[in-house]
Amino acid sequence: MKGRLNGARFFMPKVYKIPQSVLVVIYTPALDVLLIKRADAADFWQSVTGSKDTLDETFEQTAVREVLEETGIECAPGTPLAAHLRDWRLENVYDIYPRWRHRYEPGVTRNTEHLFGLQVPAATPVRLSPREHTSYLWLPYLEAAAACFSPSNAEACLMLPRMAAAKASI
Known part of the structure; x- marks a missing residue:
C-alpha cells in the first residue's frame, strides 16, 4: 500500500486478516434468525461474522465487537444482552x-470459525454498517439456513433449536 507524508512517498505494510473468526447467530425467542446481506457479494446472506483484530483478542471479545460493528446491537459485558451471548x-x-x-x-488457505448464539427480543433494532452490509431480514431458522451462502452458517442455523434449548436448561 502506497502513501505520502509531507510530499515523500512511503510504503505501508499490508495488514493481513487473522484466520481465526467468529460466527454469531442472532435470533429471537421464536427462533427467527437475523441475516445480513454482504455489500461485496451480491445475494450473499449470512449471520454476523468477523476475524479477530489481534491474536490476543478472545473469541468472545471478537463476537461482541463484530455484533456491534455489523448490526449496532450491544452485547458487551454490563449491557442487558450480555447474558444472552452464548x-x-x-x-x-x-x-x-x-x-x-x-x-x-500468502499461503493461508484455511480459517477457524468459533460459533456463538445471541438471543435478542423480537423488536430489537438493527443498524447496519453500510460499508459491510446492504440489507437485513429476519427469517424462521429453517428458511434462514436455506438462504445462507455459507454451508457452516446454514448448519449453525439448523442447530439453533438444540442450542437454544440447551441455553434454557442451564
Whole structure:
C-alpha cells in the first residue's frame, strides 16, 4: 500500500486478516434468525461474522465487537444482552473462499470459525454498517439456513433449536 507524508512517498505494510473468526447467530425467542446481506457479494446472506483484530483478542471479545460493528446491537459485558451471548463451544475449520484469500497472508488457505448464539427480543433494532452490509431480514431458522451462502452458517442455523434449548436448561 502506497502513501505520502509531507510530499515523500512511503510504503505501508499490508495488514493481513487473522484466520481465526467468529460466527454469531442472532435470533429471537421464536427462533427467527437475523441475516445480513454482504455489500461485496451480491445475494450473499449470512449471520454476523468477523476475524479477530489481534491474536490476543478472545473469541468472545471478537463476537461482541463484530455484533456491534455489523448490526449496532450491544452485547458487551454490563449491557442487558450480555447474558444472552452464548459460546456454543463449537468450531468449524474450512477453506477460505478463493475470492477472499488475498486478505490473508500468502499461503493461508484455511480459517477457524468459533460459533456463538445471541438471543435478542423480537423488536430489537438493527443498524447496519453500510460499508459491510446492504440489507437485513429476519427469517424462521429453517428458511434462514436455506438462504445462507455459507454451508457452516446454514448448519449453525439448523442447530439453533438444540442450542437454544440447551441455553434454557442451564
